Amino acid sequence: MKHNIEAFLNQVKQRNSHEPEFLQAVEEVAETVIPYILEHDIYRGKNILTRMVEPERLISFRVSWVDDQGKIQVNRGYRVQMNSAIGPYKGGLRFHPTVNASILKFLAFEQVFKNSLTTLPMGGGKGGSDFDPKGKSDNEIMRFCHAFMSELFRHIGPNTDVPAGDIGVGGREIGFLFGMYKKIKNEFTGVLTGKGMSWGGSLIRPEATGYGTVYFAEKMLNTKGDDFKDKNVVVSGSGNVAQYAVEKSLQLGAKVLTMSDSSGYIYDADGIDSDKLAFVMELKNVKRGRIHEYVVKYPNAEFVEGKTPWGVSCEIALPCATQNELNEADANTLLNNGCICVSEGANMPSTKEAITAFHRAKILFAPGKASNAGGVATSGLEMTQNSLRFNWTREEVDNKLKEIMCNIHDSCIKYGKEEDGYIDYVKGANIAGFVKVADAMLAQGVV
Ligand SMILES: NC(=O)C1=CN([C@@H]2O[C@H](COP(=O)(O)OP(=O)(O)OC[C@H]3O[C@@H](n4cnc5c(N)ncnc54)[C@H](OP(=O)(O)O)[C@@H]3O)[C@@H](O)[C@H]2O)C=CC1
Numbered sequence: 151m152k153h154n155i156e157a158f159l160n161q162v163k164q165r166n167s168h169e170p171e172f173l174q175a176v177e178e179v180a181e182t183v184i185p186y187i188l189e190h191d192i193y194r195g196k197n198i199l200t201r202m203v204e205p206e207r208l209i210s211f212r213v214s215w216v217d218d219q220g221k222i223q224v225n226r227g228y229r230v231q232m233n234s235a236i237g238p239y240k241g242g243l244r245f246h247p248t249v250n251a252s253i254l255k256f257l258a259f260e261q262v263f264k265n266s267l268t269t270l271p272m273g274g275g276k277g278g279s280d281f282d283p284k285g286k287s288d289n290e291i292m293r294f295c296h297a298f299m300s301e302l303f304r305h306i307g308p309n310t311d312v313p314a315g316d317i318g319v320g321g322r323e324i325g326f327l328f329g330m331y332k333k334i335k336n337e338f339t340g341v342l343t344g345k346g347m348s349w350g351g352s353l354i355r356p357e358a359t360g361y362g363t364v365y366f367a368e369k370m371l372n373t374k375g376d377d378f379k380d381k382n383v384v385v386s387g388s389g390n391v392a393q394y395a396v397e398k399s400l401q402l403g404a405k406v407l408t409m410s411d412s413s414g415y416i417y418d419a420d421g422i423d424s425d426k427l428a429f430v431m432e433l434k435n436v437k438r439g440r441i442h443e444y445v446v447k448y449p450n451a452e453f454v455e456g457k458t459p460w461g462v463s464c465e466i467a468l469p470c471a472t473q474n475e476l477n478e479a480d481a482n483t484l485l486n487n488g489c490i491c492v493s494e495g496a497n498m499p500s501t502k503e504a505i506t507a508f509h510r511a512k513i514l515f516a517p518g519k520a521s522n523a524g525g526v527a528t529s530g531l532e533m534t535q536n537s538l539r540f541n542w543t544r545e546e547v548d549n550k551l552k553e554i555m556c557n558i559h560d561s562c563i564k565y566g567k568e569e570d571g572y573i574d575y576v577k578g579a580n581i582a583g584f585v586k587v588a589d590a591m592l593a594q595g596v597v
Pocket residue numbers: 315316317318319320359387388389390391392410411412413470471472473475495496497522523525526
């Protein structure tokens with residue numbers, strides 16, 4: 151068994167030697183899925199995982215645009231179309247200076263499993279650019295988005311590939327991207343999700359990833375007869391996912407102590423209540439400011455520069471910023487401080503060593519592909535509403551989101567429950583995600 155995993159990983163390493171994040175994501179899946187493949191005749195000898203780690207298509211393109219000084223700028227754009235066995239490619243666009251093929255392939259690979267877990271008919275993809283939105287004017291953002299879509303449009307479509315937001319891409323960017331797609335194609339279709347409410351968006355989509363992450367954590371806690379009430383929660387990030395993870399934690403009666411951005415974190419021992427959260431939302435979504443401005447408004451809180459918040463004592467940790475933001479030392483600190491539950495809002499925020507520490511301590515740990523699947527699931531619901539040309543109410547969408555998160559939790563138990571009763575959510579999510587995609591690939595033959 152060990153030999154099969156090593157041989158497989160060596161082959162993937164040879165082909166993708168300069169892609170550490172992609173290799174990290176593949177390794178985590180291989181370690182849990184290869185044993186399952188070897189135990190099941192229908193999957194053995196079909197090279198399914200070898201096919202799944204090779205993107206069906208990886209598009210890279212030049213994005214030229216003019217900045218406010220009249221200078222011509224050039225960025226690189228990408229779309230990784232990873233797997234379309236169970237539906238059109240689906241996954242976000244990330245605008246961040248660190249974006250490269252490795253990051254987008256890891257995200258697209260994770261997306262295949264995540265989308266399968268939602269039970270909705272969506273394949274996996276991801277895209278973006280090394281464009282840095284920080285400090286850019288609205289007009290620069292618009293010109294960049296229009297230039298990006300002037301190439302991307304030929305590779306996507308409502309039945310082909312449906313992008314959405316991710317880091318650096320929110321409602322504003324989706325609007326500009328949609329506007330250019332509509333102009334070039336002369337059609338009004340559900341080609342993107344995360345759209346505004348007056349032009350095809352779904353209620354609850356902005357909230358869905360953060361809410362879903364908390365719904366999943368609550369389900370995990372329920373297996374121990376526990377819940378969010380009166381728990382101390384530490385959150386990283388202050389963007390879309392973090393904001394709504396904080397909101398839902400507060401609604402469930404928890405006390406949220408931290409939020410962060412790439413400059414550091416704020417620690418508010420009195421708790422970030424709903425008024426303080428409204429301030430953060432205005433600061434981040436409208437003023438596009440930095441998290442340290444929180445302590446100017448709320449001087450009882452402190453700002454810790456250049457650090458992540460994992461040293462703050464808590465029962466529940468919600469990493470909602472970025473990949474590999476929580477390492478082994480952080481995991482041990484969280485465990486020593488009494489943390490009992492980690493639910494990933496971000497994609498792959500915990501390193502492999504951190505996950506091993508959580509598993510060894512047998513605490514509740516949910517990998518992002520299960521716990522943050524509420525975002526893409528609600529994108530799937532947006533696609534359904536677009537096809538129906540009908541909008542569901544806030545309550546209807548929220549109930550469907552809860553049901554989907556509940557089903558994902560059940561799938562993780564089905565494939566991840568161990569003999570001693572401990573639930574390995576990593577194993578559960580990987581195998582459950584794999585089975586549906588693998589069955590579809592087998593049915594469709596070698597294509
Ligand atoms: N939006 C969605 O629906 C979904 C998002 N996700 C994942 O959730 C995570 C957050 O995404 P989202 O909230 O949408 O993105 P946003 O752009 O809205 O927010 C990102 C947040 O993370 C921080 N951050 C980004 N990069 C780093 C870094 N290198 N170090 C420290 N902090 C960093 C940002 O700080 P700063 O402003 O300083 O850069 C910001 O606070 C990502 O991993 C994304 O892939 C997963 C599922 C769905």
